[in-house]
Amino acid sequence: MSTQKGNTSRTRPQKHKNRTAFKNSLHDTNHRTKMINSIQVSEVCVRCKDIIEWKIKYKKYKPLTQPKTCTKCGLKNVKKAYHVMCTECGRQLGVCTKCCQSKEVIVAEPPEKEQLKLDNELKALLQSLPERKRRTFLRYLDKKGKEKEEKIEEKSSKDTTAEDDRKDLLNKLNSLKMNDEDDEDFDDFIDSDENKDEEDDSDVS
Incomplete structure (x- = not known):
């Protein structure tokens, strides 16, 4: 580049060029x-x-x-x-934690191990549910998907993360499982009442 005043343009390419890209862990593996x-x-x-x-x-x-x-x-x-x-x-x-400006923020994804663990828990809980509860959960999934699409269209800044979504689904599955156990206890109570009525009828006859 010329030292002439006002001459800031250069026609030749830079003299020294790296043949290989810089790698920060090439000689440093601590x-x-x-x-x-x-x-x-x-x-x-x-x-x-x-x-x-x-x-x-x-x-x-x-x-x-x-x-x-x-x-x-x-x-x-x-x-x-x-x-x-x-x-x-x-x-x-709903702002960036570095520049503090209200821009679209990149949300962290959960680690692969934690994500696999949560997915396996979801599958195990879903398989343990009866057909009626399973259909209820699938309807809940469809509803959540539609709500998320609406939030994306509205560009809502208060959108939940993937980890929050998985925790919400786990809570829903656990509540369905608890309701299922309560239903089973109620069914046992009904069965015992029916057996008692049958015994009373047999005694009368």
Whole structure:
């Protein structure tokens, strides 16, 4: 580039170019680097997510040594670096926890192990239910799906996470199972009353 005043244009390409892409764990395989590489960036907008991921990729990320104070609630609940607001306040206000702007926020997905565990629990509970309760649960699933589609169309900021949805489904299944057990106890009571009536009829005859 010329040193002439006002001449900021350059026609030639840059002189030094990397032949291979930078890899932050090529010569550094300690526990801290592995932990930083496994960080799942969430509760932030797309732009802030790109910034934090760039820091992780090029080894510029500096994790917190102790929790920071939230700018909203004033409690030391901020456990992620470069975030200025805690997750709870960010969800309540529907804003990015880094730039504090009301943008579309990226929600964290549950870990694969936890997700598989919840899915297996759902399947086991669903198989243990009788046909009538199973149909009730399937109708409940359809209703939840329609509500979620309506929220997406309305672009509601107070949308539930996948983890919250699974917990809600587990609670619904457990309540159906409890109702089923109560129905079985009631059926036993009815059967015992019918047997007693039959015995009374036989005594009369």
